[in-house]
Amino acid sequence: MLEAKRQAKLVAARQRYEQTMQKHPELWAIESKLVELYRQKVLREGNFVLAAWEEQVAALQKQRNQYLRQHKIPLNFAEPQWDCPLCQDTGIFQGQMCNCERQRLLESRFRGAHLPTRLREQTFDQFSLDWYSAARKTPLGNSEREQAAAVLHVCQAFVAAVMENPRDASGIFLTGQSGLGKTFLCSAICHSLAANNIVPLYIVFSDLISDMRASFQHDSGDADLLAMAREAPVLILDDLGAEHVTEYAISRLFDIINYRRNERLPMVISSNLTLAEVERIYSQRVFSRVIEACQPALLYGTDIRSQQRRLGIS
Ligand SMILES: [Zn+2]
Known part of the structure; x- marks a missing residue:
């Protein structure tokens, strides 16, 4: 299945190459000279001088890239996507x-699970501070918009820190009432990391728990799911607190967060719960691991989804 898709992409890349060459004879002329030069290198014809050969190749590649830029063809047009x-x-x-x-x-x-669609649409570019009131004050003394800007900064700084060195990246506990953009920011973090070749593991906590319970009950073992959540290079745990809270859920949550804290693996946890509620509902030891591994980021406001609809953003 994977292999068939891969082959299709290779074929598509090959077709793209051939069609482009047919449409652009000038490009084909440069390309032919390059091919000829590579042939000469393999065969070492005549009095082959490597330095001269390298010079010719570099000059042709420069010409080729200039042509591509002029005609607005991506430099990697011939590579599979x-x-x-x-x-x-x-x-x-x-x-x-x-x-x-x-x-x-x-x-x-x-x-x-509908992450792929969300991942495509919910990026930092699409996030708007206009969804938050510049007039209403938060309990912290700033406006809801200023606070959202601060939270956005924390999320973007997290991505930058992970890129720099994942083990030095402090996690985020993203909290606020529902509909304030927490999942949006989680998706934007995923998107931004994925664009930089770090594929984080995104899971809605209630999905993880119900799936682990099902595997546990059917004896197929919940260990691999647990291992994935524990060991992913970056974990985005969305919507903590929406699940049915049981001893099972609490012990798995502790296991995941404790492991990741000890291994210094970065995580983002989003929740409608406040930190005080996390302590009350999930125990003191879960709470202490969360505050050791994550900095709190609080969103205030009114449901932004109705505003997004008004502004034409789904
Ligand atoms: Zn891969």
């Missing part, structure tokens, strides 16, 4: 399961 540049859609990177494959496995196990 991989969903995951890391593993080139093989699902295997450096001898191990690639994160994109982990995410696929996880999504295929979750009922009704």
Whole structure:
């Protein structure tokens, strides 16, 4: 299945190359000279001088790139368009399961997961501070809009820190009432990291728990799901507190957060709950791990989804 898709992309890239060459004879002329030069290098014809050869290749490549830019053709037009540049859609990177494959496995196990669409649409560029009031004050003394700007900054700084060194990136506990843009920001973080070749694991906590319980009850083992959540390079745990809180959920949550804190693996947790409620509902030890691993980021306002609809953003 994966392989068939990969082959189709390789074929598409080849077709794109051929069609472009047919449409652009000038480009084809440059390309032919390059091909001829590579042939000469392999055969080492005549009195082959590597330095001279390299000079000729560099000059032609420069010409080629100039032509492409002038005609608004992407420089990588002949390369296959991989969903995951890391593993080139093989699902295997450096001898191990690639994160994109982990995410696929996880999504295929979750009922009704609709992350891919959200991931495409909800980016930092699409996030608007206009959804938050510049007039209403938060309990912190600033306006709701100023506070949203601060939270946005925390989220973008998190992405930058992960890019720099994941083990130094402090996590985020993103809190606020429902409809204030928490999932939007989670998606934007995912999107931004994925664009930089880091594929985070995004899960809605209630989905994870019900899926782990189902595997547990059917004896197929919940350990692999737990391991994925524990070991993903970056974990985005969305909507903590929406699940049915049980001893099982609490112990799994502790397990995940404790492991990640000890291994210094970054995470973002979003929740309608305040930190005080986390302590009351999930126990003191969950609370203490959360505040050790994450900085709180609080959103205030009124449901932004109605405003998004008004502004024509779904
Ligand atoms: Zn991959």
